[in-house]
Amino acid sequence: MNYNNLQDSGVKLLCTGFKDINCKLEILSLKNNCITEGGCHVLAAALNSNPSNLTELDLSENKLGNPGMKIILTLFENVQCRLEKLNLKNNCITEGGCHVLAAALKSNTSNLTELDLSENKQGDSGVTEISSLLRNSQILQILRLSDCSISEEGYKALSSALRSNPSHLIELDLTGNDPGESGVKQLSDLLQDPNYQLKTLRFLGPAxxxxxxxxxxxxxxxxxxxxxxxxxxxxxxxxxxxxxxxxx
Structure with missing residues (x-):
């Protein structure tokens, strides 16, 4: 349902079907639909009533902000949640939202293997919160943080976290940030670690x-x-x- 301008009212109509016990929806993509905090309330309530089949949720390029994201994260409080991929790209999420996210994913047995927070402005402080999640996660494999206003301090926090827990993350996207000389060296040194399993590291544009x-x-x-x-x-x-x- 990407690029359909559903807005919160359209999401509310759509959610009536998600509550049906016969609904077996596994992948839901609502990219760029002008969804705000209000739509998140309705969506989270509907998905929480029937959470066991959904494995992938794409809410990228909406207007969730920190409050909307916090509501969506209530999905992970449900023991039946099977969500593996979550895309929150370009949603006005800041440092405060990252703190809530890290706490939510650390406090339960999350199945999340892929997380996209690209094009949010969490900066170094927000990335430090995400780094605390990486120190403890045994599941997360793919993390995308492109264009997130991350500088050398954020790269240092990420490198430290990944060095303390090197065996799970296999893809890290940091394109569009500013690592500086020390940030590049942090990543370069990390890649020399024989215990590190990272297969794909992006911190420059393709060209x-x-x-x-x-x-x-x-x-x-x-x-x-x-x-x-x-x-x-x-x-x-x-x-x-x-x-x-x-x-x-």
Whole structure:
């Protein structure tokens, strides 16, 4: 039901079907439907009345804010909740919302394996809250935090949490943030840990990542860790120059 402008009133109508005992809905996607806190009340009540089949919920690009997210998180208080994937991308969630989220997911036997909080403005403080969740989670495998105003302090908190509990997270997306030199080094050191199981780490855009790999192949070092880069004597060609531009 993505991109349908349902708004809270439309969600209320839709939810009448979710309460039916015969409803076997497993995946619900309501991306970009102008849903607010009011719609969350109705949706959470409906899903809590019949929670055992839903495994994936996408509420990205709505207007939940911290209050709306808090209501949705009541789903995890239900022992019958089987939710494995939750997408809250671009929902005006801030540091306070991250505190509630971390507390909700740590205080129960959550089945959540995939969480997307991209394009929210939780900043370093919010990411520190999420890091506390990573220290204890035995389930979460995929975490997306792209464009979340995270700087070196947030990267340090994430790296510390992942180093203390390295065996579960397999994908981490941090594109669109500003790690700084120390943040890049934190992640680089983390990847050298033989106990770490991370298979996919994104902290640059696709074009910049390709450029970084290109330069690393030439000089043998990650250019993001260098203060000075000298490529004199190398035949870069137009393609090589273009890749360098993408790293800016």
């Amino acid at each position: 910049a990542d390709e450029g970084c790999q290109y330069v690393t192949g030439i000089v043998g070092k990650n250019p993001l860790l260098l203060r000075e880069l000298n490529l004199r004597g190398h035949k870069l060609g137009d393609t090589g120059v273009w890749l360098l531009i993408q790293m800016q």
